Every structure is written in C-alpha cells, then in structure tokens.
Amino acid sequence: MSLYREVAVVLRTYKLAEADRIVVLLTREKGKVRAVAKGVRRTGSKFGSRLEPGSHVELQLRESRGDLELVTQAETVEPHVKSRSDLTRLGHSAALLEAVDQLSQVGKPDPRLHDMLVGGLRVIEDRDPPLVVAAFYLRLLAHEGVSPELDRCVGCGQVVERLYWAPEVGGVRCGPCGGGRNVSPESLSVTRATLGGGLNAVLDLPDSSKTHDVESLASEMLELHIERRLKALRVIHNS
Amino acid sequence: MSAYADSVQDLIDAFARLPGIGPKSAQRIAFHLLKAEPEESRNLASAVTAARERTRFCERCFNISEETLCSICVDPKRDSDLLCVVEEPRDVVAVERTLEFRGRYHVLGGAIDHLQGVGPEQLRIKELLARVGPEETREVVICTNPNLEGEATALYLNRVLDVPGLIVSQIASGLPVGGDLEYADELTLGRALTGRRLIQGEST
Ligand SMILES: [Zn+2]
Ligand SMILES: [Zn+2]
Numbered sequence: 001m002s003l004y005r006e007v008a009v010v011l012r013t014y015k016l017a018e019a020d021r022i023v024v025l026l027t028r029e030k031g032k033v034r035a036v037a038k039g040v041r042r043t044g045s046k047f048g049s050r051l052e053p054g055s056h057v058e059l060q061l062r063e064s065r066g067d068l069e070l071v072t073q074a075e076t077v078e079p080h081v082k083s084r085s086d087l088t089r090l091g092h093s094a095a096l097l098e099a100v101d102q103l104s105q106v107g108k109p110d111p112r113l114h115d116m117l118v119g120g121l122r123v124i125e126d127r128d129p130p131l132v133v134a135a136f137y138l139r140l141l142a143h144e145g146v147s148p149e150l151d152r153c154v155g156c157g158q159v160v161e162r163l164y165w166a167p168e169v170g171g172v173r174c175g176p177c178g179g180g181r182n183v184s185p186e187s188l189s190v191t192r193a194t195l196g197g198g199l200n201a202v203l204d205l206p207d208s209s210k211t212h213d214v215e216s217l218a219s220e221m222l223e224l225h226i227e228r229r230l231k232a233l234r235v236i237h238n239s
Numbered sequence: 240m241s242a243y244a245d246s247v248q249d250l251i252d253a254f255a256r257l258p259g260i261g262p263k264s265a266q267r268i269a270f271h272l273l274k275a276e277p278e279e280s281r282n283l284a285s286a287v288t289a290a291r292e293r294t295r296f297c298e299r300c301f302n303i304s305e306e307t308l309c310s311i312c313v314d315p316k317r318d319s320d321l322l323c324v325v326e327e328p329r330d331v332v333a334v335e336r337t338l339e340f341r342g343r344y345h346v347l348g349g350a351i352d353h354l355q356g357v358g359p360e361q362l363r364i365k366e367l368l369a370r371v372g373p374e375e376t377r378e379v380v381i382c383t384n385p386n387l388e389g390e391a392t393a394l395y396l397n398r399v400l401d402v403p404g405l406i407v408s409q410i411a412s413g414l415p416v417g418g419d420l421e422y423a424d425e426l427t428l429g430r431a432l433t434g435r436r437l438i439q440g441e442s443t
Contacts, residue, residue: 012354018259048424052387053354079425084387087394094353101354231356238358239351239395 011101031109035069091236130207137218187213301346318342320377350388378406385412
C-alpha cells in the first residue's frame with residue numbers, strides 16, 4: 001500500500017485499544033480521512049502532542065484497503081501554543097473543529113473548508129476575538145450555500161422596518177408572515193457585516209449582549225443545518 | 240446469524256464491550272475460559288461480582304472504596320492539607336506507585352471535553368470546592384492527564400480555585416525518561432523548558 005503526504009488539521013480523536021488513537025483529519029486535498037496513530041497515548045510517543053484536536057500538521061499516511069489509514073509520520077505546521085494554555089481559546093477552537101467535523105465528509109475533498117479552518121484557528125491563536133466562533137459559523141453556512149436571509153422577509157420578500165428572527169425558515173420574517181423572535185437591528189447588522197465585507201470590523205467588536213445575540217443566531221442556524229446540537233458551545237457557556 | 244451458540248456469543252459480546260478489548264481479543268478470552276477448568280470461570284465470575292458489590296465511591300474523595308471513606312482518607316499519617324486532583328481512580332493508583340505523594344486525593348470522574356460535550360458541571364468540581372475550606376487545604380496539586388482534555392480541566396480548576404491563601408500547583412509535564420530529545424514534540428519540549436529546575440546558582 002502506498003505512502004503519501006498531506007497537510008491536515010486534526011478534528012477529533014478516539015481511543016483505540018491500549019495506547020492507540022483513531023484520528024479524524026481534515027486534509028487539504030483528500031477531504032476527511034480517518035487514520036490510526038499507534039502508541040500515541042503513551043507518554044513517550046514519537047507523535048507526542050502533535051495529533052490532538054486542533055493540531056495543524058503535515059503527515060505521512062499509509063493507504064489501506066479498509067477505511068482506516070495509518071499515520072507513519074507527523075510534523076507540526078503551525079503550533080497553537082496559546083490555544084492550549086487558555087481555556088477560552090481552547091473552547092473556541094473546539095467549537096470550530098466540531099462544526100467542521102459535522103460538515104466534512106470522507107471522500108469529498110474541500111480545500112476551501114480546510115483553509116477556512118486553518119484561518120479560523122490562526123485568528124483564535126493570534127487574538128481570539130469574542131465573535132470568532134459566530135463569524136466562522138456564519139461563513140460556514142455561506143460556504144454550504146445556506147446563508148441566512150437577513151434583509152427581507154423570507155415569507156413575502158418585503159423589506160420592512162420590523163423583522164423577526166425565524167431560523168426554522170432560514171432568516172428573518174415580518175409580523176404578518178408569522179414573525180419570530182425579537183432580535184435587535186444592531187445584531188442583525190453585525191450578522192450582515194460578517195457575511196458581507198465587514199468581517200475585520202466585526203472581529204474587533206468587544207464582548208457584549210450584541211455579540212452574544214449574533215452567536216446565538218449563528219449557532220441556531222448551524223444546528224438546524226446539521227440537524228443536531230453543538231456540544232462545544234454548551235461546554236463553553238458552562239465553564 | 241451468529242456462528243456460535245447464543246451463550247458463547249453473549250460472552251464474547253460482553254467482553255467486547257470492555258474498554259481496550261476488540262472483537263478478536265474478546266473471542267480469544269471467551270474461548271480460553273471455555274477450554275479451561277470450570278473453576279477458572281467460577282473464580283472470575285465471583286471476583287467480578289464481589290468487587291462490584293463491595294465497592295463504592297469514597298464519600299470524600301470519590302476514589303473506589305469498600306467503606307464510606309477510602310483507606311487513604313482515613314489514614315492519619317496523610318497530610319490532610321494537601322490535595323491531589325486526578326481524573327480517574329486509576330490515576331490515584333499511578334500517583335501512589337511513585338511513593339512521592341503523602342496527601343489526600345480528589346477524583347473528578349473525568350475531564351472537560353468540549354467535543355464530547357462534557358462540561359465542568361458533569362465532574363465532581365463542586366465537591367472539590369466544598370472540601371477546600373473545611374479541610375483547611377493549603378495546596379491543591381492538579382494532576383490531570385497531559386492531553387487536551389486534561390489541560391482544559393486544569394485551566395478551569397485554576398480559574399475556580401481562586402481562594403485567598405490557597406496554593407494551586409500543576410504537575411510538571413516534560414520529557415519521558417528514556418526518550419531522546421530530538422524526538423520530543425515542540426509542546427512537550429517547550430513545557431519542559433518552562434518547568435526547568437535550577438541545579439546551580441540563583442534563579443533570576
Ligand atoms: Zn412577510
Ligand atoms: Zn477517599
């Protein structure tokens with residue numbers, strides 16, 4: 001079976017037998033790959049910390065007939081030192097990895113998704129802005145082709161003064177069409193800016209009730225899209 | 240359709256559900272027992288039942304115990320103001336084997352794991368915070384696993400153990416004895432450097 005090299009981000013890991021782990025990788029060129037890393041849980045493992053969730057690595061992999069490949073070498077591409085020694089960063093990174101794990105598929109390469117994840121993890125390592133997870137989720141939705149409609153009522157298509165949040169129909173809705181949850185025009189405009197050209201300004205916003213609102217909007221939309229609850233955000237809010 | 244008699248298949252399935260045992264090993268253990276003297280199976284069965292029925296969690300530290308309080312918690316020779324926090328009861332055994340620690344323990348019952356949805360409220364952290372005052376704890380030694388989840392747990396404990404006068408320390412994570420420096424990953428080597436100890440002169 002042939003050996004090949006790939007750049008990848010470790011999305012998650014599972015324990016296997018005594019000291020091994022299954023690592024779920026998002027490679028740049030091959031999409032999601034599951035591989036076995038032997039002996040990685042021993043404290044003297046040659047892979048050390050390189051194959052933990054969030055690690056950005058260059059790997060040598062051995063192809064196999066089954067659906068599990070074998071990791072034969074691992075080198076760090078970008079170390080995320082702060083993202084491991086700061087609880088907020090660690091949680092934010094996990095929130096990104098969880099979403100990408102849900103959206104990526106074995107056998108469906110998606111270099112753009114890989115690059116978005118690498119970029120997101122880099123922003124967390126560098127400055128970890130409060131809206132980094134929300135912004136990432138909104139951009140993921142756009143990448144999936146399911147951006148929320150934020151400008152006109154999803155029901156009648158009209159641009160009206162008062163719009164409500166109705167994620168189950170994919171965006172905002174006017175009162176006569178059924179309405180939804182109250183959401184401030186400021187939160188909607190931050191959400192719009194994230195999806196438009198205003199990402200950098202959005203990432204400069206300090207933590208506030210507005211940024212919390214935007215995070216809820218983004219995570220609700222994503223949860224509806226993947227049809228399951230996101231676990232990492234809940235842990236972040238409880239810790 | 241299984242190739243084995245139902246009772247044999249049940250046995251294999253039961254072993255296969257145990258941690259670290261794959262289907263092949265489960266089969267091997269099952270057939271070993273069936274080939275051995277009936278005595279061996281009876282001994283195994285009664286050891287499992289006895290251990291399960293006689294043990295519970297220590298009410299103070301949540302280590303596995305046969306009494307309300309475990310043997311470490313009732314040992315008067317132990318320093319009662321020194322607490323070592325670990326993830327699982329097996330970690331108590333690992334630390335005890337070093338013969339280096341003379342305090343008491345607190346077993347969390349797991350680690351914070353964002354990807355599995357395990358938050359602090361699912362661990363025995365409230366119980367830890369409730370011990371620190373009454374037991375007049377001087378130092379808490381955080382001894383979680385040196386992996387991402389153990390690290391997250393240590394960071395959270397450091398955040399909530401903000402008690403005046405309390406010392407919070409964390410075991411040094413460094414290089415494995417017997418390993419070569421050149422094979423160390425960046426993070427491990429970095430940690431080993433940060434946690435270096437002085438062997439001559441004065442610290443700056
Ligand atoms: Zn309408
Ligand atoms: Zn005890």
